[in-house]
Amino acid sequence: MVTAVLSDTDLRRRAWEVAAQVVDPEIPVLTIADLGVLRDVRVRDGRVEVAITPTYSGCPAMNMIALEIELALERAGIGRPTIRTVLSPAWTTDWMSEDGRNKLRAYGIAPPQASSSRRALFGEQQVSCPQCGSGNTELLSEFGSTSCKALWRCKACREPFDYFKCH
Amino acid sequence: MTVANISVSETPLVLYTLRRADDALILGHRLSEWCGHAPMLEEDMALANMGLDLLGQARELYSYAAKVEGRDNDEDKFAYLRDVRQYRNLLLLEQPNGDFARTMVRQFFYATFADLYWRAMMRSSDLTLAAIAAKSEKESAYHVRHSSEWIVRLGDGTEESHRRTQSAIDELWAFTGEMFAVDDSERGLIDARIAVDPAALHPQWLKTVSSVVSEATLALPKSDWMQQGGRSGRHSEHLGHLLSELQSMQRTFPGATW
Numbered sequence: 467m468v469t470a471v472l473s474d475t476d477l478r479r480r481a482w483e484v485a486a487q488v489v490d491p492e493i494p495v496l497t498i499a500d501l502g503v504l505r506d507v508r509v510r511d512g513r514v515e516v517a518i519t520p521t522y523s524g525c526p527a528m529n530m531i532a533l534e535i536e537l538a539l540e541r542a543g544i545g546r547p548t549i550r551t552v553l554s555p556a557w558t559t560d561w562m563s564e565d566g567r568n569k570l571r572a573y574g575i576a577p578p579q580a581s582s583s584r585r586a587l588f589g590e591q592q593v594s595c596p597q598c599g600s601g602n603t604e605l606l607s608e609f610g611s612t613s614c615k616a617l618w619r620c621k622a623c624r625e626p627f628d629y630f631k632c633h
Numbered sequence: 634m635t636v637a638n639i640s641v642s643e644t645p646l647v648l649y650t651l652r653r654a655d656d657a658l659i660l661g662h663r664l665s666e667w668c669g670h671a672p673m674l675e676e677d678m679a680l681a682n683m684g685l686d687l688l689g690q691a692r693e694l695y696s697y698a699a700k701v702e703g704r705d706n707d708e709d710k711f712a713y714l715r716d717v718r719q720y721r722n723l724l725l726l727e728q729p730n731g732d733f734a735r736t737m738v739r740q741f742f743y744a745t746f747a748d749l750y751w752r753a754m755m756r757s758s759d760l761t762l763a764a765i766a767a768k769s770e771k772e773s774a775y776h777v778r779h780s781s782e783w784i785v786r787l788g789d790g791t792e793e794s795h796r797r798t799q800s801a802i803d804e805l806w807a808f809t810g811e812m813f814a815v816d817d818s819e820r821g822l823i824d825a826r827i828a829v830d831p832a833a834l835h836p837q838w839l840k841t842v843s844s845v846v847s848e849a850t851l852a853l854p855k856s857d858w859m860q861q862g863g864r865s866g867r868h869s870e871h872l873g874h875l876l877s878e879l880q881s882m883q884r885t886f887p888g889a890t891w
Contacts, residue, residue, distance in 0.1 A: 523768050524689025554764035609679035633771050
């Protein structure tokens with residue numbers, strides 16, 4: 467057996483690379499790095515500490531994500547990490563990578579629109595259909611199949627679709 | 634066999650945090666009661682979603698209360714092993730769901746308050762409460778919009794939906810005052826800028842509520858008599874029934890885990 471001794475810097479980089487590959491169990495085309503859920507990886511006394519932040523307070527995927535990170539790091543021979551949940555600064559869809567937005571669209575989910583105003587009490591939003599690209603769409607419900615999604619319908623191609631809400 | 638209730642050292646900060654955690658848990662539980670029963674599929678999902686947001690907020694608040702208390706209590710013990718008189722939630726939030734209009738009015742009164750409250754709490758000198766507030770205010774913005782839209786739709790809908798919504802407003806109005814009340818234990822936290830003074834939020838709350846209610850062709854009651862008691866553990870009969878369901882598993886099989 468060959469045991470490579472990694473410096474803390476190398477270990478940290480490797481652990482980040484492995485953790486960054488973990489996907490969201492609800493939206494498996496997105497990694498937790500795409501989502502901005504993966505906040506930090508540190509090495510403390512030879513042990514890896516991974517910091518993640520929840521998207522929504524009650525997001526049930528967080529437990530699963532923590533477990534997946536532990537498994538991925540163990541499988542990569544890095545060993546079991548400590549998972550730390552950080553609340554501040556609060557997660558926002560602004561942290562979603564451009565790559566992540568494109569992957570979402572290709573998967574059939576309209577990505578969050580940076581400009582939409584969450585505060586408007588009876589606000590109108592314009593969301594393009596991820597299937598046909600038409601802007602002729604309507605909101606069915608602001609609460610979809612998971613906390614982070616709303617349900618929309620395209621009036622051009624008649625397909626319903628999920629919209630990843632601005633947050 | 635019965636399971637003993639936990640005891641809680643209610644220092645001002647522990648009590649303050651537990652009160653907000655209980656608000657979130659109890660309302661979240663009420664919303665979860667709609668699961669599978671809502672008038673349409675979209676609403677079933679919406680109510681469950683909002684219930685989940687509230688449950689998430691409750692968990693963070695309970696965990697923080699446990700940390701501040703520094704004994705061996707945790708989020709589960711706070712939720713499952715306290716009896717009615719130890720619960721500190723607002724009376725408004727334990728009121729039964731009733732019909733859909735009543736659930737929406739309860740939600741609208743509270744969400745409008747919670748939205749202002751969490752936004753103000755983002756400036757709390759307590760960093761954990763400020764962080765929880767920053768997450769919660771994003772969620773409450775959706776809750777306000779959802780319930781506001783329903784108030785207008787129901788109030789300005791049919792004769793029947795108007796009648797039911799007005800009657801829910803009349804019945805629940807007396808429970809709204811408790812949201813803005815402050816007792817001695819909270820006064821010190823307000824002075825230390827850990828807590829916000831809810832009375833300062835009242836004008837904006839009333840303005841938003843009045844404008845939506847008036848757009849809905851409904852009216853707010855003239856009465857300003859307000860019922861209180863939840864913050865000190867004096868609850869309506871409804872909370873006991875709610876807790877008996879919420880706690881039944883832990884009371885029957887102490888320490889059961891998944």
